[in-house]
Amino acid sequence: MNKFRLIAGFAAILLSSIIGAAQDETRSAATWSVQKYDIQATLPAAASDRSLTSKTVLTLKNVSGKPASTLTLRISTLAAVSEIRINESVVEFSRSESTITPGTSLQRCVVRIPAVSAGGIITAVVDYKLTLKDNSGLNTISPTASHFLPLSFWYPTPNSWFSGAGADNATVRVKVNAASGVSYVGSGVEAGGVFEQKFGTQPFFATGNWDVSNVNGVAIYAPKGTSADGQKRAAEMASILTEARTFATAYLGNAPDVPLRIVAARRGAGFSSAGTVLVDESVFRRSKVDSLTTMNLVESAVRTWIGGSITATGDGYGIIREGLTRHIATEFIESKFGKDVADVERLRQRTAYSAISKRDAPMSRTSPLDDFYYPEVANKGAMAWRLLEKRVGTAEFSKALKSNAQDGDLLIFEMRNAFSAHKDLVEYLFDQVTEMNLLVGLPQISGGEARIALRNTGSIDATVNVRATLKTGPPMDASSTVKSLSFGEVVFKTNSPILRVEIDTEKLYPQIEYSDDIAPRESTDSDPVLAVKRLFDKQDYAAAEGMARVVLRDLPRLDEVRILLGRALLALNRNAEAEREFRAVLDERSPTSRSIGWANVGLAQVSSAANQNDAAAKYAETAIVADADYGASFAARNLRNKIGDLPAVDAGVKAFFTDFDRAAASNRKADLEALFIPGEAAKFVSGISGSTEQWQTQVRGVDRLDPNNVLVETSLNIKLLTKDSESGTAVYRLIKIGSGWKIAAVEMFEVR
Structure with a gap:
């Protein structure tokens, strides 16, 4: 027992020290403010090289109000800093690692410098090389498409990205030296291969091989070889982006003069910065622009102001940067698609917030260090601004935003002053945890x-x-x-x-529970989608149908529930009714990508049951190339195999998997790694290297996504050491590099 107490006590002290260090990282007052980032980055010429070489010039201002003689720069722990110069003089620096959370650390480079007076300006030049082991949504090095987003900590900066007052934002100049045939994109004005952003943002870039076009003033970076239907999606996305920017002027004033860009990406979709937004490349292969992409586009339009021409910093900045952005975006959704569609979007926001509502903190005192930060400030924040707008009126609300943003920033204390007549409401929403639950009783009838x-x-x-x-x-x-x-x-x-x-x-108030807003109570779940799915997953299809119809009575545009209704009807052999529901989903103006995938699977199943195999195969193929949902893709592939209508097999792809089988059986890791794009599927390669007794691949079919990207469905028969023989389906994503193929991902591995 004493030993246990000693260990527990030590753990408590260790945890306390970690939390204390993290608080130092996020709560301390800033000494230096970045005025400009000037970055020249070079991507490797060889595919095997996993290092980004960079020189970053920072123009820094002492904002502490007193002389400063120390500069601390923070950067990824993957970066090897070779030299730091202050005002052209090489200086010595010390390195240390700062733990932000148990899974996140930053490297700190500390420089002693001659005292710089308050308000003084210095220049810091940092040379470094950043080496990646694995590619991710935040940073990727690849021969075909690379990107580095701010939260990969790929550039040096004085203040933590997790600061409670907000990360460093400044004007940005970025030049990227990429491989021949690969172009790159950032935000701001492009001239001579350099992207320069005049508003305060955070540096990023993405590279790729795109078809670039201009649609209504929006530059579209579409996947190479995009089809005519894909070009329609591009035009639709451009329209959403420009319409949203026009709508936002009513709240925030004249639109900032920044170029607008929509960039297709396999990873990093949803990121946006001052007019440039990354979207999932699969959107260009779908029949509709899905609801998540629509929301990302609309929010990116609002962010050309908030986080672009209008700075949002200081304690509680996320309430503005995330919450106000989402509120204005949702108001646009209502104006374009109707209140019933906006109600569905607000339901999704409530559901996301409900997951953390019983353990959150006051919005004004949270930071990105908290795991509930984004679900709270974005979703509860949007609800707070909506409630406040309802209380003061749209005209007064917009007037307050415009007048306080005229100086180029929008701060929480300014909003408190602007809405001082509603001080109690503002303080409750911003400064208190959610404790409200609104309940209604059964009617008592008399006379x-x-x-x-x-x-x-x-x-x-x-x-x-x-x-x-x-x-x-x-x-x-x-x-x-x-x-x-x-x-x-x-x-x-x-x-x-x-x-x-x-x-x-109207669901105006943030609550800790929503299911008891209704009497008699229809479900114990605040999330109506979950209420239906629980019954569907239990294979109680009749009950799932009943609950789905109850939900759709009030939320007829909730396509996630309509899909479950269609699937339940299909399981009940009511195919004609199921078909109507699936078609209704595809007729929605902005359904979820998951619903698009399952609607096509449902129609394929209906067609197959009616012995219309050609139609079934077409719907299945549409679900597969939409790449919208794992389950939908798996179901579509199973159906396509059942009816025996598989796409043709490319001879080059077939030969590639002959080499793959040989490499797997050789148990030489280097032979396997040579068939993969470096940085991709490393765990998969490690898992089979040195432990393969048998590996046989039969290529069933090849779905061509574009001239250089294919999905390859295979049937595997394998035997690994210490395991029984296994068989099943595996799907690989192959990308053409030069004249040959490389594996970019193992998309599906259903081998048992």
Whole structure:
């Protein structure tokens, strides 16, 4: 017992020291502010070289208010810093590692310099080489497509990316020396192979081999060989981006003068910076621009202001940078697609927030160090701004944003002052954890009146709409203010039986529980998609159908539930009804990518059941190349194999897998690695190297995504040491490098 206590005590001290160090990284006041990043980066010429060589020039200002004689620069622990110069003089520096979280560390390079007076400017030049082991969504080095995003910590900067007051933002100049035939993109104005951004942002770049076109003033970097349908998706995305920017002027004033770019990427989709947004390259192969891509495009349009021409820093900056951005973006969704579509988007935001709502912290005191930071500040933040806009009115809300952003920044304390008349609401939303739960009771009917009890567990009054759904006649609505930590009541004068009552029908208030907003309670899940999926996964298809119809009664555009309804109907052999649901999903203007994939699988299954195998194969192929969902792709492949309609096998691909089998059987890791793009699928290679007794690959079919990218479906029969013989399906992504193929990913490995 004493030994256990000693270990526990030591662990507590260690954890305390880690947390303390992390707080030092994120809470300390800034000494230096970056005025400009000037970066020249060189990607390796050889595919086997995994290092980015870079020279970064930082123009730094002492903002501490007192002389400074120490400069600390932070960068990835993967970087080998060879030299630092201050004002052209080479200086000595010490290195250390700072643990931010148990899985994240930053390298600290500390330089002693002659005292720089308050407000003084210095120049720091850092030469370094950053070597990657594995590619990821944050950084990739590849012969065909590389990228480095800010959160890969690929450039030196004085303040932590996890700072509670926000990461360093400055004007940026980036030049990338890439391999021949590969182009690169950043944000800002491009001239002579250099991208220069005049607004305060964070450095990034992406390289690739694109078809570049201009659509309505938006530069589209589409995958090479994009089809006519893909070009339609490009035009649709350009339209969404430009329309969203026009819409946002009503909130934020004249649009910033920045070039707009939409860039196809296999990794990093969703990232945006001052007019440049990365989108999943698969979008160009889908029948619709999916809802997530739409939201990313709209938010990127708003970010040309917020985080671009308008700086958002200081404590609680995420409420503006993430939350206000999402709120304005969702308002655009409502204006373009209708309130019912926006309600679905808001449901997704509530669901994401609900997952962490019982363990979050006040928004004004969180930082990216917290694992709940982005779900909270983006989603609860959006709800907070929506509630505030409803309270003060759109005209007054927009006026406050514009007037406070005129000086080029938008800060939380400015918003507090602007909405001082609503101080209690602002402080509750920004400075307190969510504690509110709004509950509604069953109607108590007497003498032509229905009395409905209400409850508010929050520490602020809630003014809400209460709706009664009648057995006959239209619904009845009543507004009620339920006092904090108290009860209330609404009365409906009706002789009709009340089937259902709901509190806060607009879902304005952040809550810790939403399922009890309705009486009688229809589910114990705040997430209606989960409520349906639980029943579907239990194979209780009749109950899943019933719950899906209940959800769709109020949220008819919730395509995730409509897909589950269609799949349940299919399992119940009601194919005609199922087909209607699948087609309804594909008719949506902006369904989720997952729904697009499963709708095509559903139509393939309906066609197959009707012995329409050509149509079934076509739908299955559409689901596969959409690359939208693992389960949908797997189901589509199984169906296609069942009907025996597989795409032709390329002779070069077949020969490649003959070499693969030989390399696997040789148990020489170097032979296997030579068939993969460096940095890709390293765990897969390590897992089979040196342990293979048998490896036989039969290539079933090749789905060509574009001239240089294919998905290869194979049937495997393998035997690894210490394991029984196994067989099954594996799908590889191959990319053409020069005249030969290399494996870029193992997309599916269903071998048992």
